[in-house]
Amino acid sequence: MKQSPDMARLEQVLRGGRIVRGGFLGTDRRPLAEIIEADRAAVARRGLTCERIAERMAELTAAATGRLGAWVNAGGGLQVRAEEHKGLIVCPWPHPARCRKRITTARRSETGQALQWADLSIHLIGKHTFFQGRGSAFRLEPDALIDFLGLAGEAATDDAGIWPTPKR
Numbered sequence: 001m002k003q004s005p006d007m008a009r010l011e012q013v014l015r016g017g018r019i020v021r022g023g024f025l026g027t028d029r030r031p032l033a034e035i036i037e038a039d040r041a042a043v044a045r046r047g048l049t050c051e052r053i054a055e056r057m058a059e060l061t062a063a064a065t066g067r068l069g070a071w072v073n074a075g076g077g078l079q080v081r082a083e084e085h086k087g088l089i090v091c092p093w094p095h096p097a098r099c100r101k102r103i104t105t106a107r108r109s110e111t112g113q114a115l116q117w118a119d120l121s122i123h124l125i126g127k128h129t130f131f132q133g134r135g136s137a138f139r140l141e142p143d144a145l146i147d148f149l150g151l152a153g154e155a156a157t158d159d160a161g162i163w164p165t166p167k168r
Contacts, residue, residue: 003033006094013092014133024092024124026135039131042142048151053142054126056149057117061104073109076150080106089120091127099123108148115140115148 003011011032014024028035043050063074064082071079083103091097099119107114121138124130132139146152 003031007031007033010093019090019092020137022137023133024130024136025133026137026139028133028135030133035133036129039142040129043129043146046143046146046152048146048154050125050129052154053145053149053151054122056151057104057122057125060106060149061102061117061119061122064104065102074106077109078106078150079109080104089118091120091123093128097123097127106148113148115145 011025013019014032016023025032025035030038040050043053060074060078060080061082064072064080065084067081069081069083071081074080081104083105085101085103087101088098089101091099099122102119103116104118105114105116116138117140118138121132121140124132125140131142131145
């Protein structure tokens with residue numbers, strides 16, 4: 001898959017470590033467009049949108065914000081806590097978005113399974129369909145994230161409006 005010159009420049013930024021140590025692509029050697037398309041397709045197969053995933057992540061982050069790193073019961077079998085750092089981090093895409101330097105940790109009460117994300121991760125998923133490259137510090141696999149967040153049940157399950165109703 002051939003990338004546009006703009007996408008190739010963006011990939012160079014994401015591979016470099018100027019914004020975050022290790023870059024956003026980690027050890028993933030796939031072209032940026034291929035990474036984004038594969039993750040977009042994984043989300044679509046589950047009947048969800050990246051916007052909905054980011055919305056749920058933001059809800060959990062908001063539940064933990066201002067609690068000084070204490071675990072908070074967020075419902076749905078999830079506990080969350082947020083670790084705040086001074087400053088902002090810029091989005092690597094060429095627009096003016098800046099995100100707080102905050103890391104949210106969420107864990108499943110019954111299993112202890114935990115995931116972490118930064119506020120920038122929420123933005124990258126919701127606005128750019130970018131879950132980061134394999135091997136990067138904050139890579140979140142779409143299928144695993146959907147299951148962890150309890151969003152699998154939100155996928156469209158009925159065909160209302162898609163198939164015509166037979167006339168009797």
